[in-house]
Amino acid sequence: MQESSIDEFDRKILVALQDDGRLSNTDLSDKVNLSASQCARRRVRLEEGGWIRAYHAALDRERLGFGLVNLISVTLSTHNRDNARxxxxxxxxxPEVMDAYALTGEMDYMLKVVTxxxxxxxxxxxxxxxxxxxVQNVKTAIVLETVKEGGGLPL
Structure with missing residues (x-):
């Protein structure tokens, strides 16, 4: 499915599900002004087309005992394919690594780690x-305050 193959109703469905993945097709139909059966068909098409990759529950990190969020930059010892693998x-x-990004520039990776x-x-x-x-070098930074987290795509 190409981006051009989704319409404004599909975008509204994606925005609504991005905000609350547990919406029933009836609730979704109220939000996007389509019938529940239309929403169900479109949701399945969006899932099968890869527009919707998964559904997740947002857990409360602190209540589960993970008091620190850490940003860790890593520089590799050598830059070759095997080392990166x-x-x-x-x-x-x-499992402590929540997100990991390969980067250009001074550092090779940035990790978001909870402890x-x-x-x-x-x-x-x-x-x-x-x-x-x-690994050659590691630099850590402890997050003092989370200002924004888990924002959705700007559809």
Whole structure:
């Protein structure tokens, strides 16, 4: 499905579901001014076409005991395909990593990592990142306040 193959109703459905993925087709129909059956057909088409990749629950990080959000920049020891694969494999195995981005510029990766506390951050950096053969340098920053998180796409 190309972007040109979605219309304004599809966009309204995507905006509504991005805000609340649990909407029933009846509730969705009220929001986008289409029948529930039309919304159901369009939702299935958007899912099958890859416009909607998944549905998730937004969990309360602090209530679940993850008091720190950390931004960690990583520079690799060497820049080759195998080293990058080893590092991305490591990151995929670490559940504390919420988001990971390969970058251009001075650093190679930026990680968003949650930990329970400073000790958890220390363990994460000193036992998982720094000893890994693909990693040369790590810089950490602790988030003081989350100003905006999990914003939707600007449809």
């Amino acid at each position: 080893q590092f991305t494999k490591l990151i995929g195995e670490l 329970r506390d400073l000790k958890g951050l220390s363990i994460f950096v000193n036992e998982y990142l720094l000893p890994h053969e693909s």
